[in-house]
Amino acid sequence: MMRFGGGGGALAFAGAFVLVWVGSDAGRAQERNGTEIIRRIDDATLTRHETILGYTVREHYSVFRGGDQTHPAAEMTVETTYKKGAGKSYAIVSQSGSSIIRRFGLLPLLDQEKAINTPGTVEKSWFTSANYEMQLKPGMTREIDGRTCIAVSMSPKRKAPNLIEGTLWVDAGDDSLVEMDGIPSKAPSIFAGRTQMMRQYRNMNGFAMATRARAESDSGWFGKTVVTIEYQDYKIDLRPASQAH
Numbered sequence: 001m002m003r004f005g006g007g008g009g010a011l012a013f014a015g016a017f018v019l020v021w022v023g024s025d026a027g028r029a030q031e032r033n034g035t036e037i038i039r040r041i042d043d044a045t046l047t048r049h050e051t052i053l054g055y056t057v058r059e060h061y062s063v064f065r066g067g068d069q070t071h072p073a074a075e076m077t078v079e080t081t082y083k084k085g086a087g088k089s090y091a092i093v094s095q096s097g098s099s100i101i102r103r104f105g106l107l108p109l110l111d112q113e114k115a116i117n118t119p120g121t122v123e124k125s126w127f128t129s130a131n132y133e134m135q136l137k138p139g140m141t142r143e144i145d146g147r148t149c150i151a152v153s154m155s156p157k158r159k160a161p162n163l164i165e166g167t168l169w170v171d172a173g174d175d176s177l178v179e180m181d182g183i184p185s186k187a188p189s190i191f192a193g194r195t196q197m198m199r200q201y202r203n204m205n206g207f208a209m210a211t212r213a214r215a216e217s218d219s220g221w222f223g224k225t226v227v228t229i230e231y232q233d234y235k236i237d238l239r240p241a242s243q244a245h
Contacts (some may be wrong), residue, residue, distance in 0.1 A: 034136030037152065040175055041144075041168075042128045048207055054083040055236040058093070058208075061109075063101050064226040074101035078110065088117045109227075117160055125162050127180070132156055141172065144179055144200070145194075148172045159186040177201045177208040194218065205236050230233065 023126060055079050062072040074097035078090045090110045095102055124131060137151040149169040158164035166182015181198040195217040201208035215228040 007232055034134075034152070037136055037170070037175065038134045041089060041134070041152070041170075042130070044175075045126050045128050049084075051239050052082075052084065052207065053237045053239050054081070054236060055209075055234055056081050057231050057235075058233045060230045060232070061106055062096070062228045062230075063105060064228075066223055069226060072097055074098045074106065076106045082117070085119055087122070088114050090114070103207075127154060127168060131158075134168075137167075142169060143167060148179055149178050152183070156185045160184075161186050166197070176203050204234055205238060207236070209234055209236075 008106045011073060034173075059078050059080050060101055061076045061078070063074045064071075065073045076095040079093055081091075083089075089215040090113075095106075110200075114124060127134075132154040135153050140151040142149050142151070148171070150172050152168040152170060153166075154168055155165055161184050163185045164180065164182040166180065166183045168177060169179040169181075170176065171178055179198065179200050181196070183196060187195075195215055197213075197215045198215040200211050202211045204211075210229075210231050212231065214226065216224070216226045218224045
């Protein structure tokens with residue numbers, strides 16, 4: 001799976017992020033038990049899948065190497081299109097920097113993201129109890145962008161590079177997903193160092209959509225590599241309420 005040695009593990013792992021939505025019924029999360037919260041995560045993930053017919057979003061990828069976290073070694077902006085039942089497609093809007101990183105790092109990353117999001121495959125990566133052992137972390141809270149969040153641990157039931165060992169942070173007031181962070185449960189290559197992953201979300205049209213992602217690896221073979229993704233200009237097509245199941 002590691003097709004770009006010079007980019008380190010972060011490029012290989014960045015495509016493992018998968019969108020997921022957590023429901024927004026009223027009530028304080030602290031007053032509910034973990035079983036109920038996890039059930040709501042499962043239900044809301046299915047609702048998201050059934051309700052969102054498609055969307056477009058502009059994604060900006062930046063790759064940083066070594067100790068320079070200011071000047072990207074390569075950048076790429078793509079127009080991403082998702083269609084229910086078909087998956088994702090990408091159109092490159094602009095690109096700059098190292099042609100090697102773009103050719104052997106970012107382009108394979110887009111191909112990997114397309115493969116992960118094909119119907120019949122993407123369901124295996126959802127943050128649900130079918131794929132993960134999930135448990136509320138009592139008393140563990142954190143402020144993220146002014147929102148008080150509670151933590152739900154997740155441990156995949158099988159090992160795969162696109163399944164994450166880590167934590168879901170959900171809004172304590174409405175249970176909406178705010179952040180995911182963790183490490184891949186399985187390294188895609190013996191050359192890849194430990195990779196820390198993060199993805200942040202914001203509610204749009206009642207759904208938590210990704211706004212920013214980051215993957216950082218530090219390998220003895222290739223040194224430090226950081227990949228960031230910024231998501232902008234969502235246009236979301238929802239199933240009419242009268243047709244929702």
